Amino acid sequence: MNNKYKILLVEDDENIRIMVGAMLESAGYQVIETSSCNTAITLAVSHIPDLILLDLGLPDMDGIKLLEYVRKTDLTPIIILSARSDEMEKVKAFDMGANDYITKPFSAAEFLARVRSALRFSRHSADEGCLAGETFRFRDLRIEYDARRVFVGDREVKLTQTEYNILAYLSESSGKLLTYSSIIKAIWGQATEGSVKRLQVNMANIRRKLGIQPGEYSYIVNELGVGYRMNTD
Numbered sequence: 001m002n003n004k005y006k007i008l009l010v011e012d013d014e015n016i017r018i019m020v021g022a023m024l025e026s027a028g029y030q031v032i033e034t035s036s037c038n039t040a041i042t043l044a045v046s047h048i049p050d051l052i053l054l055d056l057g058l059p060d061m062d063g064i065k066l067l068e069y070v071r072k073t074d075l076t077p078i079i080i081l082s083a084r085s086d087e088m089e090k091v092k093a094f095d096m097g098a099n100d101y102i103t104k105p106f107s108a109a110e111f112l113a114r115v116r117s118a119l120r121f122s123r124h125s126a127d128e129g130c131l132a133g134e135t136f137r138f139r140d141l142r143i144e145y146d147a148r149r150v151f152v153g154d155r156e157v158k159l160t161q162t163e164y165n166i167l168a169y170l171s172e173s174s175g176k177l178l179t180y181s182s183i184i185k186a187i188w189g190q191a192t193e194g195s196v197k198r199l200q201v202n203m204a205n206i207r208r209k210l211g212i213q214p215g216e217y218s219y220i221v222n223e224l225g226v227g228y229r230m231n232t233d
């Protein structure tokens, strides 16, 4: 697969961080690592990861603060990694929106299965919605649904999973105006406070990567305050 999932790994124990990072990379994921909760918050905003793996006992502040912060604005799946097996803490993490909770130590097989499961949560139905082998073509834009690859002319456009899902979803209804809430529902399952902002950030990245500049052709039109439409003119 061309579009690698991006995983933010927040863990201050260096041995565990190296081990988990290596497990993820060997399974084909792109990994961003940090040992600090503050840095993690910055990275979550700037990199828009597809999944966050979060240790709760961090040196600068409790990892639960990151969970709280992310859940205020978006639905990125979060798996808690913790050495503690305290029941109340688990309940608290789930109440605050954690998707899963893995108690250290864990086996690579179980860990990777849980990662795949959490990523399925964020993946939208573009996979099922498009026929195998089908290709979307309009002007210079080409989307190969099977391979999940996007091209503008001969240039391949490198999108994150979320960006690809959004673009594929828009292309399935090209010409039609899709409201913010319908896109958010299709991509993330449900809307929370900040979902529109998250969609706008992803959309800005997609438009930039497609090469949308003044004077260039706009494949995606923003109907301000309403939604987006894949252009067909």
Ligand code: CA
Pocket (backbone or CB within 6 Å): 011, 012, 013, 055, 056, 057, 058
């Ligand atoms: Ca720790």
